[in-house]
Amino acid sequence: xxxxxxxxxxxxxxxxxxxxxxxxxxxxxxxxxxxxxxxxxxxxxxxxxxxxxxxxxxxxxxxxxxxxxxxxxxxxxxxxxxxxxxxxxxxxxxxxxxxxxxxxxxxxxxxxxxxxxxxxxxxxxxxxxxxxxxxxxxxxxxxxxxxxxxxxxxxxxxxxxxxxxxxxxxxxxxxxxxxxxxxxxxxxxxxxxxxxxxxxxxxxxxxxxxxxxxxxxxxxxxxxxxxxxxxxxxxxxxxxxxxxxxxxxxxxxxxxxxxxxxxxxxxxxxxxxxxxxxxxxxxxxxxxxxxxxxxxxxxxxxxxxxxxxxxxxxxxxxxxxxxxxxxxxxxxxxxxxxxxxxxxxxxxxxxxxxxxxxxxxxxxxxxxxxxxxxxxx
Numbered sequence: 001x002x003x004x005x006x007x008x009x010x011x012x013x014x015x016x017x018x019x020x021x022x023x024x025x026x027x028x029x030x031x032x033x034x035x036x037x038x039x040x041x042x043x044x045x046x047x048x049x050x051x052x053x054x055x056x057x058x059x060x061x062x063x064x065x066x067x068x069x070x071x072x073x074x075x076x077x078x079x080x081x082x083x084x085x086x087x088x089x090x091x092x093x094x095x096x097x098x099x100x101x102x103x104x105x106x107x108x109x110x111x112x113x114x115x116x117x118x119x120x121x122x123x124x125x126x127x128x129x130x131x132x133x134x135x136x137x138x139x140x141x142x143x144x145x146x147x148x149x150x151x152x153x154x155x156x157x158x159x160x161x162x163x164x165x166x167x168x169x170x171x172x173x174x175x176x177x178x179x180x181x182x183x184x185x186x187x188x189x190x191x192x193x194x195x196x197x198x199x200x201x202x203x204x205x206x207x208x209x210x211x212x213x214x215x216x217x218x219x220x221x222x223x224x225x226x227x228x229x230x231x232x233x234x235x236x237x238x239x240x241x242x243x244x245x246x247x248x249x250x251x252x253x254x255x256x257x258x259x260x261x262x263x264x265x266x267x268x269x270x271x272x273x274x275x276x277x278x279x280x281x282x283x284x285x286x287x288x289x290x291x292x293x294x295x296x297x298x299x300x301x302x303x304x305x306x307x308x309x310x311x312x313x314x315x316x317x318x319x320x321x322x323x324x325x326x327x328x329x330x331x332x333x334x335x336x337x338x339x340x341x342x343x344x345x346x347x348x349x350x351x352x353x354x355x356x357x358x359x360x361x362x363x364x365x366x367x368x369x370x371x372x373x374x375x376x377x
Contacts, residue, residue: 099327139195187238220258277326279335
């Protein structure tokens with residue numbers, strides 16, 4: 001390179017930055033002014049700093065070893081800073097990047113644990129809900145980074161709690177659906193940052209509600225499947241995992257909106273094994289499958305999209321322990337496994353792929369409380 005002048009820029013006091021005036025040579029300092037705020041996620045007349053601010057998110061106070069990030073300090077939500085194509089913290093009620101636990105007791109009180117790695121950061125009772133209503137989904141239906149609660153009652157009414165932590169911001173009856181239809185999954189089918197709802201009727205018909213908060217923005221028919229196939233779960237992107245209840249075949253539909261973009265047959269697994277959860281255990285951005293058999297053996301399929309990279313049996317857990325949910329309880333971008341036993345002990349396995357990094361018992365909740373986990377993982 002020959003000698004020459006590379007140009008000048010103004011030296012701006014942090015957290016402002018040099019912003020081009022829109023006119024003048026780009027290699028001259030006078031063509032710029034100091035503006036914006038690198039530490040703020042709020043767009044200014046000069047620039048939108050969300051991408052920069054996402055790089056400045058710090059570990060939450062009191063959780064230096066858990067990798068739980070404090071998005072709220074910068075006015076961000078985890079959905080604005082998508083680090084993982086597969087969202088592992090799908091039931092994150094306080095928008096800190098870690099999964100939380102929704103509870104219900106025998107008196108129909110609804111409780112919440114905010115989880116931060118090896119600690120319960122907060123425990124609260126939200127309120128009571130009549131026994132006729134059941135939790136059928138837990139995802140972010142409004143796109144603000146906070147998980148919400150989808151409800152269904154015995155008469156077919158569908159309701160939603162839009163949440164902010166332990167606060168029910170709004171409670172809405174969305175409508176009534178004949179009880180021949182059931183919610184069988186939730187996920188972001190149209191990739192708009194908002195969770196949607198997958199329905200199936202008693203004849204194998206599938207329909208999606210595309211949601212905007214508690215409002216149905218569109219409904220779409222997906223198709224019909226034989227009755228010997230059942231939905232085993234959906235991931236955060238809305239891809240559907242299937243199980244043939246007669247043959248044991250395992251299949252996957254890769255979804256693009258309400259269109260089946262690809263159908264994959266993984267082969268036959270003995271019916272003594274059931275899919276116990278869906279998560280990203282290796283942190284690769286791909287959904288993986290958690291398995292358990294009728295003897296208590298636990299296994300994981302690590303997937304790379306539509307291919308099985310590794311199938312491993314982790315070990316045996318006594319049958320008095322049940323897999324309650326999967327989620328990113330440590331805020332590391334990798335799913336863990338939440339366990340509860342018949343006397344109310346609650347434990348977690350922190351995972352790295354097929355390796356159990358560590359185990360922890362959070363405590364005992366007694367036998368009156370149960371984890372609300374349907375369609376939550």
